[in-house]
Amino acid sequence: MSDPVNVRGLAVGARVVLASGAEVEIVSNPGDGVWVFGRYLSTADATEAVGDEEMIFAQDVVEIRSQEVHGKRSA
Amino acid sequence: MAMNGTRGYHSGLVDLVSGQISREIFVNDDIYAQEQERVFARSWLFVGHESQIPNPGDFFASRMGEEAVILCRDRAGAVHVFLNSCRHRGMKVCRYDDGNTTVFTCPYHGWSYATDGALVGVPFFREAYHSELDRSKYGLIEVAQLCCYKGTVWANWDAAAPPFLEYLGEFRRFLDLILDGWDGREGQAELLGGVQKWIIPCNWKFPAENFSGDTYHNISHRSVDLVGAGPSGRSRRDYSEFNATRRLHVALPDRGHQTITYVLPRDQQPQAAYQNSPEVAEYFRHCEEERRRRPGANSRLIGAPGEIFPNVALLPRQPRTLAVWHPVNAHQTEVWRFFFVDRDAPRRVKNFLRDYYIRYSGPAGMTEQDDMENWNYAHAASRGVIARRHPYTYEMGMGHAIEDWEWDGLRMPGRVIDLTKAQASEEPMRNLYRRWAQFMEAGSWDELMTWRQPPAREARAQAEAAQ
Numbered sequence: 001m002s003d004p005v006n007v008r009g010l011a012v013g014a015r016v017v018l019a020s021g022a023e024v025e026i027v028s029n030p031g032d033g034v035w036v037f038g039r040y041l042s043t044a045d046a047t048e049a050v051g052d053e054e055m056i057f058a059q060d061v062v063e064i065r066s067q068e069v070h071g072k073r074s075a
Numbered sequence: 076m077a078m079n080g081t082r083g084y085h086s087g088l089v090d091l092v093s094g095q096i097s098r099e100i101f102v103n104d105d106i107y108a109q110e111q112e113r114v115f116a117r118s119w120l121f122v123g124h125e126s127q128i129p130n131p132g133d134f135f136a137s138r139m140g141e142e143a144v145i146l147c148r149d150r151a152g153a154v155h156v157f158l159n160s161c162r163h164r165g166m167k168v169c170r171y172d173d174g175n176t177t178v179f180t181c182p183y184h185g186w187s188y189a190t191d192g193a194l195v196g197v198p199f200f201r202e203a204y205h206s207e208l209d210r211s212k213y214g215l216i217e218v219a220q221l222c223c224y225k226g227t228v229w230a231n232w233d234a235a236a237p238p239f240l241e242y243l244g245e246f247r248r249f250l251d252l253i254l255d256g257w258d259g260r261e262g263q264a265e266l267l268g269g270v271q272k273w274i275i276p277c278n279w280k281f282p283a284e285n286f287s288g289d290t291y292h293n294i295s296h297r298s299v300d301l302v303g304a305g306p307s308g309r310s311r312r313d314y315s316e317f318n319a320t321r322r323l324h325v326a327l328p329d330r331g332h333q334t335i336t337y338v339l340p341r342d343q344q345p346q347a348a349y350q351n352s353p354e355v356a357e358y359f360r361h362c363e364e365e366r367r368r369r370p371g372a373n374s375r376l377i378g379a380p381g382e383i384f385p386n387v388a389l390l391p392r393q394p395r396t397l398a399v400w401h402p403v404n405a406h407q408t409e410v411w412r413f414f415f416v417d418r419d420a421p422r423r424v425k426n427f428l429r430d431y432y433i434r435y436s437g438p439a440g441m442t443e444q445d446d447m448e449n450w451n452y453a454h455a456a457s458r459g460v461i462a463r464r465h466p467y468t469y470e471m472g473m474g475h476a477i478e479d480w481e482w483d484g485l486r487m488p489g490r491v492i493d494l495t496k497a498q499a500s501e502e503p504m505r506n507l508y509r510r511w512a513q514f515m516e517a518g519s520w521d522e523l524m525t526w527r528q529p530p531a532r533e534a535r536a537q538a539e540a541a542q
Contacts, residue, residue, distance in 0.1 A: 032180040035187050035196050047201055055196040
């Protein structure tokens with residue numbers, strides 16, 4: 001089991017990977033540490049569609065692929 | 076007087092024929108529990124002020140009786156009041172006093188609600204619930220009725236209750252004395268600073284009764300008067316205008332609201348007030364002049380303590396505040412005091428008033444401390460088995476109230492006692508407990524809206540005509 005991701009720190013534009021294998025871009029973050037709003041960039045199965053926006057549960061986020069830092073994206 | 080289930084509240088515990096009220100209604104835990112259902116779940120209750128939630132997503136954690144609620148403005152700008160309790164296992168979904176958010180998330184299992192109350196996030200919705208949970212059924216529980224009146228927000232859990240303004244009846248003019256501007260313009264009030272909150276060891280009805288119009292206890296505040304805590308350095312308030320007024324108790328029997336008020340003669344000029352600051356004095360002189368130029372009965376009224384049934388106290392003038400007596404249990408009350416100023420008053424006026432308000436009211440306010448001493452020790456001294464055998468007396472001024480009171484072209488609603496000579500009466504307290512007893516006995520709002528029922532003679536005539 002990988003280390004838990006602290007979703008509170010995810011900035012808008014950050015890209016994360018979900019437990020399903022889908023990749024999601026963060027579109028807003030209420031900062032409650034439980035949910036973020038994300039848009040699917042790719043999906044691993046048919047339960048989501050690319051381009052859809054959905055609330056993402058913190059425990060579903062397993063990896064930060066890239067994070068917005070001072071307006072610049074870094075790997 | 077022990078609690079007697081067979082005699083009912085009205086005739087047994089609240090005896091307005093003899094003017095005696097049992098101490099049980101203040102200290103009995105069973106009665107307190109019934110009050111939550113019969114009084115607080117059916118009455119219009121004050122929740123907050125719109126100036127606390129000016130922007131979409133703004134929220135203020137409030138209370139209605141024992142219930143924790145959220146006052147919030149959704150993303151479309153609509154105002155809502157929700158029970159602050161998750162539909163899954165009941166955890167509070169909002170644990171901040173106020174703020175701005177896009178969602179209220181339960182920290183227990185993570186259910187999440189939008190600011191319009193909709194359940195928008197359920198962890199493992201697909202995996203654990205197999206996408207079968209009907210999320211539309213589990214939004215936050217919303218009040219049955221909501222009313223925004225001149226910035227204040229009121230709510231009611233009972234869909235059968237009358238609309239708020241009908242609930243207020245003719246008492247609206249006394250609430251307006253707080254919410255309208257000092258110069259008489261409508262709805263100018265804004266909240267000054269935060270809300271003062273503290274817990275006192277007494278039943279909520281002690282302060283509710285006191286603010287219904289107890290002028291008899293002025294001796295309690297003698298030290299504050301001697302210190303000269305008022306805004307002119309004399310007494311605790313400015314009283315110069317009162318020499319020219321008629322001082323009244325006004326009680327609305329069918330509503331349970333009551334107040335002290337002062338009526339000015341028709342062409343009375345404003346008297347000097349707020350003499351500790353020439354700038355503030357001049358500001359209020361100007362406002363008073365403007366107010367009396369405006370048409371309407373309120374231009375001749377000076378506000379004084381009053382109570383909207385069941386637990387909202389008004390103090391329209393000095394200081395200009397509104398208090399809510401939230402019941403915690405039979406023996407504890409959480410007081411919330413809101414302070415108001417005109418939103419466009421100069422900053423120096425607001426600062427002057429802030430200093431005066433906190434000197435007078437709140438947990439550190441000198442006058443409020445006097446009151447709390449009385450309520451807290453009266454409650455403690457009424458809990459024993461011997462004490463409970465002996466009811467309080469509310470006989471002062473019984474049989475001396477009049478209806479259709481009018482003076483110098485100004486009519487007052489309800490039942491009035493002229494205090495100009497009498498100094499004090501207990502008509503407002505009897506009015507409060509009469510209404511309280513009616514709520515405790517009534518099965519539904521149909522029995523409580525007596526003003527909608529035709530007078531008995533008219534009803535008999537209608538029945539005869541129908542035969």
